[in-house]
Amino acid sequence: MLTRRLNSLPVYKQHIFSLLFSLSCIAAAIIISSACYRIIRENPMIVSLIFTFFLILASCNSVGCFYGIMYSLLSVIWFHFIHDHAIMNLTPTLFDIFITFMCMSAIAVLVNNLTSHLLRQCDLIAESERRLTDAEKEKMRADLFRAISHDLRTPLTGILGNSTAFLENQECLGEEEKRIIVTNIYEDSNWLINMAENLLTMTRIKDDNLSISTRDESVEEVVAEALQKVKKRHPECMIHTQVPGKFLMLPMDAVLIEQVAINLLENALFQSKSTAPVDFIVEDADSEVIFTVRDYGIGIPNDKLNCLFDGIYYANIGAADANKGMGIGLAICKTIITAHHGRLTGTNHAQGAEFTFTLPKTKDKLFAL
Amino acid sequence: MNPKVCILIIEDDKSICSFITAALTGNGYRATSAHTGKEGLNLAASICPDVILLDLGLPDIDGCEVLSRLRRWCSTPIIIISARTREQDKVTALDLGADDYITKPFGTEELMARIRTSLRHSHRTVPHKIYKAGSLEINFEKRMTYVDGEEIHLTQIEYQLLSLLAENSGRVLTYKFIMKTIWGPYVDGNNQILRVNMANIRHKIETNPAQPQYVFTEIGLGYRMRENENA
Numbered sequence: 001m002l003t004r005r006l007n008s009l010p011v012y013k014q015h016i017f018s019l020l021f022s023l024s025c026i027a028a029a030i031i032i033s034s035a036c037y038r039i040i041r042e043n044p045m046i047v048s049l050i051f052t053f054f055l056i057l058a059s060c061n062s063v064g065c066f067y068g069i070m071y072s073l074l075s076v077i078w079f080h081f082i083h084d085h086a087i088m089n090l091t092p093t094l095f096d097i098f099i100t101f102m103c104m105s106a107i108a109v110l111v112n113n114l115t116s117h118l119l120r121q122c123d124l125i126a127e128s129e130r131r132l133t134d135a136e137k138e139k140m141r142a143d144l145f146r147a148i149s150h151d152l153r154t155p156l157t158g159i160l161g162n163s164t165a166f167l168e169n170q171e172c173l174g175e176e177e178k179r180i181i182v183t184n185i186y187e188d189s190n191w192l193i194n195m196a197e198n199l200l201t202m203t204r205i206k207d208d209n210l211s212i213s214t215r216d217e218s219v220e221e222v223v224a225e226a227l228q229k230v231k232k233r234h235p236e237c238m239i240h241t242q243v244p245g246k247f248l249m250l251p252m253d254a255v256l257i258e259q260v261a262i263n264l265l266e267n268a269l270f271q272s273k274s275t276a277p278v279d280f281i282v283e284d285a286d287s288e289v290i291f292t293v294r295d296y297g298i299g300i301p302n303d304k305l306n307c308l309f310d311g312i313y314y315a316n317i318g319a320a321d322a323n324k325g326m327g328i329g330l331a332i333c334k335t336i337i338t339a340h341h342g343r344l345t346g347t348n349h350a351q352g353a354e355f356t357f358t359l360p361k362t363k364d365k366l367f368a369l
Numbered sequence: 370m371n372p373k374v375c376i377l378i379i380e381d382d383k384s385i386c387s388f389i390t391a392a393l394t395g396n397g398y399r400a401t402s403a404h405t406g407k408e409g410l411n412l413a414a415s416i417c418p419d420v421i422l423l424d425l426g427l428p429d430i431d432g433c434e435v436l437s438r439l440r441r442w443c444s445t446p447i448i449i450i451s452a453r454t455r456e457q458d459k460v461t462a463l464d465l466g467a468d469d470y471i472t473k474p475f476g477t478e479e480l481m482a483r484i485r486t487s488l489r490h491s492h493r494t495v496p497h498k499i500y501k502a503g504s505l506e507i508n509f510e511k512r513m514t515y516v517d518g519e520e521i522h523l524t525q526i527e528y529q530l531l532s533l534l535a536e537n538s539g540r541v542l543t544y545k546f547i548m549k550t551i552w553g554p555y556v557d558g559n560n561q562i563l564r565v566n567m568a569n570i571r572h573k574i575e576t577n578p579a580q581p582q583y584v585f586t587e588i589g590l591g592y593r594m595r596e597n598e599n600a
Contacts, residue, residue, distance in 0.1 A: 193474050218564045220571070221586035223579050241579040247568045249561065254588045255456070
């Protein structure tokens with residue numbers, strides 16, 4: 001809407017624009033109505049309709065009702081003193097002129113009021129929408145913090161407990177028991193390291209508007225490095241990969257996308273409760289590249305499908321969950337993919353769960369480096 | 370293992386220092402530790418270690434500064450121990466003359482492997498004539514590349530890239546270093562041409578380019594080729 005842009009200008013410019021716009025409206029009305037009157041039909045009805053149309057247009061796009069009234073005045077003057085005498089052979093009385101002017105002014109004021117009212121409502125709606133998203137962001141942050149503290153407390157308790165047990169009962173513990181205790185500490189700290197990696201990647205995203213700095217990276221290389229890291233951490237795991245033969249470069253933050261791939265792969269490996277190999281498939285579509293991680297296990301419980309990426313899914317299962325779950329991993333994946341303007345979805349297929357994320361090919365100028 | 374190999378650890382965190390010392394001693398190395406940059410520089414000059422492990426975040430002098438001061442007079446292999454920060458820090462350290470880097474947190478096994486690689490590189494006097502790893506073989510004299518005994522056709526640039534990586538196998542080569550070595554000092558910062566060539570090489574020598582056996586990517590840094598088994 002023209003008026004919306006008008007409001008963002010300085011006041012004197014608003015008035016200059018309104019004046020010019022009203023004047024051009026009246027000029028257009030005069031030219032078009034004269035043309036219509038002469039060429040098409042000698043019907044005064046057309047003339048007054050055209051004048052009314054331009055009056056509404058002028059009042060819509062000017063500040064205050066002054067310019068509408070000015071338009072009415074000018075058009076009345078032209079209509080009755082110049083145009084009518086010359087062509088229509090009518091002799092309007094002063095009363096006629098007064099009535100016409102009053103009607104036109106009334107239209108001008110009404111239209112102007114309506115427009116400004118509409119604008120105010122638009123602003124109100126935008127404001128309440130913004131507040132809603134702010135509240136949502138706040139909720140997301142709170143959920144994330146809750147999930148993080150939960151996820152940190154569990155392994156830390158394990159480490160503290162195990163090391164205390166070791167220090168206090170050193171004399172009466174057998175070799176095998178000692179080994180178990182230290183192995184537990186080792187596993188818990190590995191898990192904490194994983195967590196720290198995830199949290200560190202989050203610092204690469206500026207949280208105000210989820211902006212990231214992207215660079216063209218080779219898809220194959222990012223996939224290869226992610227796989228290599230997963231293999232290094234879990235040498236026994238089996239992953240089938242399939243990448244397009246074409247050389248693909250995509251704008252992305254490679255470290256972040258690598259983290260997403262690692263999280264999804266580890267999720268598939270350990271949440272599926274199955275040892276069947278996991279599929280990692282990359283497909284080249286028209287405007288995006290599609291990455292799919294598919295496992296052949298128990299799938300995602302139906303009641304959790306909707307809140308997979310909230311970061312609270314696993315936290316709700318509670319400390320009883322021996323495998324510690326993905327923690328905030330999936331929530332972080334969602335944030336990263338959203339920041340890349342892609343989509344992340346988790347669904348069930350016939351034999352297990354499937355996570356798919358897409359990355360757009362074109363660089364979005366707003367978030368470019 | 371040679372018991373005389375001496376390793377200097379320059380690291381301010383006592384707990385990390387003690388666990389590295391324990392691991393090194395356990396593996397038959399002699400370990401000396403320094404907790405500040407100044408102490409490290411002095412020790413490096415007095416004991417002439419075979420390998421230096423350097424932490425970038427030191428209390429007195431910046432790790433990169435220590436690195437460039439060390440490089441003024443010695444060519445001892447230096448392995449950077451860095452907390453995971455930005456890739457740029459690692460690239461800077463590697464371009465300043467570090468031989469390798471290892472990111473905290475790391476396991477002792479990984480650290481030992483890196484130390485062995487560095488030692489091999491520093492002791493090598495004559496360049497190898499043949500690179501061999503798995504079923505890949507590169508003959509530097511004949512300028513030929515074989516996979517499973519079959520000759521692979523590489524373009525001039527591809528061969529130069531592969532042989533550069535093979536000659537420095539086990540070490541990370543930064544994008545900048547590779548670009549300068551292959552395309553000359555006036556090449557611009559855009560390394561797309563390097564990526565495309567590497568992709569072509571991978572498709573020619575790897576069975577599955579998404580799970581490479583020979584050339585590994587270090588995201589944001591460069592490439593690393595699998596250790597030469599012929600060494």
